[in-house]
Amino acid sequence: MEHLPVEVVGNILSHVGAARDVVIASMTCRKWREACRKHLQSLSFNSDDWQGYRDLTTSQIEILITQTIFQTMGLQCLSIHMDDKHKFSAAPVIAWLMYTRETLRNLHYNVRTTPNVYILEKCGRHKLEMLELDHNTISGVDPSYQRFPFLKVLSLRSVNISALDLSLLFAACPGIEVLTLDHLEIVWSDAQPSMELCSSTLKSIYIKSLGVDKIVLEADNLESLHLHALNLDLFELIGKGSLKHLRIDDVSVTHLDIGDCTENLEAVDVSNFTIMWPKFYQMMSRASKLRRLRLWSVVFDDDDEIVDLETTAVCFPHLRHLSLGYDLKDGLLHYGLQGSSPFENVLVLELGWAVISEQFGHLVVGMIERCPNLKKLVIHGVLSDVKTREERQLLANFTSFMVCLMRKYVHVDLQFEYE
Amino acid sequence: MATIITKEQQEKEKMVTLVSSDSEKFVVEQKVAEKSHVIKMVMNCCGIESPIPVRRVKGDILKSILEYCEKHSKGEAQEVMEKWDKEYMDKAEKDLVFFHDLMLASHFLHIQELVDLIAVTFAGMLKMKSPEEIRQKFNINNDLTKEQEEHIMTTFGWAFQPI
Numbered sequence: 001m002e003h004l005p006v007e008v009v010g011n012i013l014s015h016v017g018a019a020r021d022v023v024i025a026s027m028t029c030r031k032w033r034e035a036c037r038k039h040l041q042s043l044s045f046n047s048d049d050w051q052g053y054r055d056l057t058t059s060q061i062e063i064l065i066t067q068t069i070f071q072t073m074g075l076q077c078l079s080i081h082m083d084d085k086h087k088f089s090a091a092p093v094i095a096w097l098m099y100t101r102e103t104l105r106n107l108h109y110n111v112r113t114t115p116n117v118y119i120l121e122k123c124g125r126h127k128l129e130m131l132e133l134d135h136n137t138i139s140g141v142d143p144s145y146q147r148f149p150f151l152k153v154l155s156l157r158s159v160n161i162s163a164l165d166l167s168l169l170f171a172a173c174p175g176i177e178v179l180t181l182d183h184l185e186i187v188w189s190d191a192q193p194s195m196e197l198c199s200s201t202l203k204s205i206y207i208k209s210l211g212v213d214k215i216v217l218e219a220d221n222l223e224s225l226h227l228h229a230l231n232l233d234l235f236e237l238i239g240k241g242s243l244k245h246l247r248i249d250d251v252s253v254t255h256l257d258i259g260d261c262t263e264n265l266e267a268v269d270v271s272n273f274t275i276m277w278p279k280f281y282q283m284m285s286r287a288s289k290l291r292r293l294r295l296w297s298v299v300f301d302d303d304d305e306i307v308d309l310e311t312t313a314v315c316f317p318h319l320r321h322l323s324l325g326y327d328l329k330d331g332l333l334h335y336g337l338q339g340s341s342p343f344e345n346v347l348v349l350e351l352g353w354a355v356i357s358e359q360f361g362h363l364v365v366g367m368i369e370r371c372p373n374l375k376k377l378v379i380h381g382v383l384s385d386v387k388t389r390e391e392r393q394l395l396a397n398f399t400s401f402m403v404c405l406m407r408k409y410v411h412v413d414l415q416f417e418y419e
Numbered sequence: 420m421a422t423i424i425t426k427e428q429q430e431k432e433k434m435v436t437l438v439s440s441d442s443e444k445f446v447v448e449q450k451v452a453e454k455s456h457v458i459k460m461v462m463n464c465c466g467i468e469s470p471i472p473v474r475r476v477k478g479d480i481l482k483s484i485l486e487y488c489e490k491h492s493k494g495e496a497q498e499v500m501e502k503w504d505k506e507y508m509d510k511a512e513k514d515l516v517f518f519h520d521l522m523l524a525s526h527f528l529h530i531q532e533l534v535d536l537i538a539v540t541f542a543g544m545l546k547m548k549s550p551e552e553i554r555q556k557f558n559i560n561n562d563l564t565k566e567q568e569e570h571i572m573t574t575f576g577w578a579f580q581p582i
Contacts, residue, residue, distance in 0.1 A: 002560075004519070008526050011534065015542035023578040027550040027571050030562050052580060064577045071574070 006031055010039020017042060017079075018049040019068050042077035043068065053082065062092045075100045079108040084135065087112045097122040105150075110134030110157075120146060120169070132180075134158055141168040148173045155180035162187040163195070175201050182208040194234075225258075227251050237261050248273055258283060267292040276301040281311060290316040294323035297354065303329070309370065310339025320345050324367075325352030325380060328359040337366040346371040352380030356394050361401045368409060376413045383418045435462060436470035437485070443478030444470065447485055454488035456529035476524045483511070484524060487533055508540045515557065 004012075009032055016022050022043065026036035045065055047053040053061060065080065078100055088111050097117075101124030109119060112135050119136055125146060130153040137160040151173045161169075163186055170176070176199055186193065194214035197205075204224040207215065212230075218238040224245040225237065232253040237243070239261040246258070246265060250272040265287035275298050284290070293316060295307060307324060322343060349371055353360050368374060379402070383395075406414050433449040437458070449467055453459045461471055473481055490503055512518050522541065525533040545553060554561055563571075572579070 003523055005526065008522065008534070008538075012538045012541045012545075015535075015538045016545050017542070018546065020578045021546050021548075023571075023575045024548065024550055025545045025553060027563070027568070027575075028553045028561065029559050030567070032559075033563065033567070033571075052577070055580075056577065060577070064575075067574050 002031075004031075006035045007039050009035035010041070014039070014041040014077075017044040019043050019045050019065075020050050020052065023068060037071055038073055040072045041075065042079075043072065043075060044077075044079040044081070046079060046081040047083045048081070058086045058088065061086065062088055066092050066095060069096050069099060074103045076103055077106040078104060079106075080111060081108060082111050084112075087114050089113065090115050090117045093117050094122055097124075100124065102127075104128060106130040108132040109136070112136070126150075129153065131155070132157075137161070138165055138169065141165040141172065143168050143172040146172055149175065151176060153178040155182070156184060157182040158185070160185045160187070163189060163193070166195070167197075170197060170199070177201055177203045179204070180206045180208075181210060182206070184210055186211060222261075227253075245269075256283075262287045263289075265290055269294040269296075270298060271296040272298075274299045274301050275305075277305040277308065281308070281315075285311075285315050287316065289318055291318055292321040293319055294321075294350075296323060296325040296352065298326050300326075306333070306336040308338075309336055309367075310341055313339070313341040313343050313370065318345055319343055321348045321350075322346050322371075323350035323352075324363075325350070325354070327354055328357055328363060333359045333362055333366075337363070341370075343371045344373065346374060348376045348378070349374055350378040350380060354382050356381065356391060356398065358394065358397075361398055364402070365405065368405070368412070374409070374412050376415070377409075378415045378417060381416070381418045433467075435467040437481065438470045438472045439476055439478040439481040440474050441478050443481070445481060445485055447489065448492070450492045451485060451488045454491060454530055455484075456531070458528060473528070475527055477520070480517070480520050480524045483517075483521060484528065484530070484533070488530065491532070504536055508536065511537075512540055512544070519557075 013022055013025055013032070013036055016025060022036060022040065026033050045053075045061075045068075056064070061082065069075065069078070078096070080096075090113050093111075093113050094117055097119065101122070104124045105127050106129060107119075107123055109132070116137050118139060119133060120138060120141065123131070125148050127150060128148055129150050131148070131151060132153070132155040134157040138156070139160075139162070152175060154173060154176055155178075157180070161184060166184070166186065179202060192214070193212045194216070195210070195212050196216045196218075198218040200220050202219040202222055205217065205219070205222065206226040206228070207230065208228040210230060213232060214234040215232060216234070216236045216238070220240045221242050222237070222239050223242055225243060226245075226247040226249075227235065228247075228249045228251070230251045230253070232251070234255045235253050235257070236255075237258040239258075241261055241263045243258070243261040244264055244266045246267070247269040248271070249269075252274070262284060263286045265284070266289060268284065268287070268290060269292075271294070275295070277300060293312070300306065306329070307326070312319075349367060351360075351364060351367060364377075364379070368377065402414070406412065434446055435449050435452050437445045437447065437452060439445070449462065452462065452471075458471060458473070465471070476484070487507060490507075491500070511521055518537070518541075522534070522537045525537060544556065548556070550561075553559065
């Protein structure tokens with residue numbers, strides 16, 4: 001190892017990440033020590049990396065972080081991720097941010113401070129490309145001097161911020177590509193909380209647990225939209241059809257409008273959601289390039305509705321991976337399986353139940369017959385609900401039924417996944 | 420027909436010969452050799468007609484590096500590449516001398532993505548070890564002075580606490 005140049009050793013140590021491992025490696029010889037001091041680009045203090053942090057007091061952790069950071073020059077990535085029992089004092093946190101501000105590109109920070117430190121004010125803004133903040137407060141954003149010209153990834157989790165500051169912050173990031181807003185405590189200035197975001201660079205957005213009634217998102221280049229645990233009156237996406245991935249999980253929304261954005265969709269994943277099938281179908285019907293569709297634990301708004309497989313097969317001819325998991329209502333299955341258009345390209349099929357019924361077997365047969373090129377079938381089931389003798393009998397019957405059925409489809413790989 | 424021949428000729432013209440330090444010859448496509456920033460610069464200034472000597476890299480290492488460059492010039496799907504990279508690294512890390520030479524050569528040839536790939540694998544080997552274990556594994560001579568060691572122990576004593 002003597003021949004490796006010191007900057008190469010620095011590169012290796014920069015990929016180690018965990019601060020304790022870096023410190024230990026820097027003690028092997030002079031060259032590695034020098035590499036650590038002059039060429040280290042990345043440091044991570046994460047209580048999940050090393051158990052030892054749990055036995056240290058908050059001030060001991062502050063000291064070791066300070067000493068380790070101050071041994072480096074030119075740190076580009078800094079990650080501080082501790083258990084939420086810790087609360088750092090403001091002074092060392094400010095010192096770390098000031099020491100690294102000229103070179104830092106990525107910052108992850110999740111520890112509360114007392115008194116509160118406004119991270120955005122202290123960190124280097126000129127080079128920052130990624131900022132992930134947890135458990136902090138953002139206030140008094142002033143876009144006239146607080147600008148983040150190179151910021152591409154912004155993630156705010158459990159952050160207190162006012163609606164005004166959020167929109168100012170967003171405006172201060174002209175090149176943003178990935179945005180995560182998770183569990184924000186937003187202080188609203190008006191009675192009807194609504195959020196409007198507009199960006200031509202945004203590619204991916206994840207919105208979770210926001211206390212907001214309306215979201216209007218104008219993003220011409222958005223490729224990935226993920227909505228999670230939201231209760232909305234309105235969600236509107238204004239775009240130019242760049243959307244590829246749409247994921248909606250545990251969302252209640254009165255008006256969902258992604259109108260003209262569906263034609264390039266490749267993957268749609270909807271779970272724990274109430275679907276109005278005609279409306280949903282109308283929205284998705286232009287997504288002729290869809291390759292993956294997952295409808296899981298969905299409820300239909302109208303009791304008479306069911307996923308209409310005929311229209312699904314016709315509309316999405318390129319579908320390769322289809323996952324359907326919802327409770328079958330008596331008498332509706334026949335209607336759902338009507339028609340004969342095959343899922344020509346489906347290679348993987350996943351089917352599941354929450355409460356097992358006799359109809360499930362029929363659904364499996366109906367589906368497997370419609371997928372002539374199927375390679376893999378996965379059956380998902382919930383077993384904790386199987387309590388009565390009748391239910392156990394249903395499960396036993398279904399198992400025997402599957403054994404018989406699969407003799408006919410020996411080329412299909414069958415998997416069971418029971419919860 | 421005529422257009423096909425021209426195309427083939429063009430393809431032929433894009434081949435370049437690289438010669439390792441132990442005089443082994445490798446004929447590869449220009450776009451493969453271009454993965455090395457250093458070779459790319461040499462090709463830009465000297466052309467590709469005459470063989471390019473790669474003086475500091477031995478044949479077995481150059482062969483492995485060109486295998487990597489060829490795979491990475493095809494523009495395959497990311498998941499395919501990740502799997503391939505993993506297998507490539509699994510094979511390389513078995514022999515630490517070879518692994519070390521591979522790192523040195525890819526640094527010398529300036530193939531940044533390969534340098535980073537090796538660095539990630541290398542970094543993985545350093546996790547949860549003591550300084551002595553690292554020295555033994557990589558055959559490193561401890562040249563730190565007593566004072567330096569003491570300084571490290573007082574500053575970073577926390578990292579050496581037995582848990």
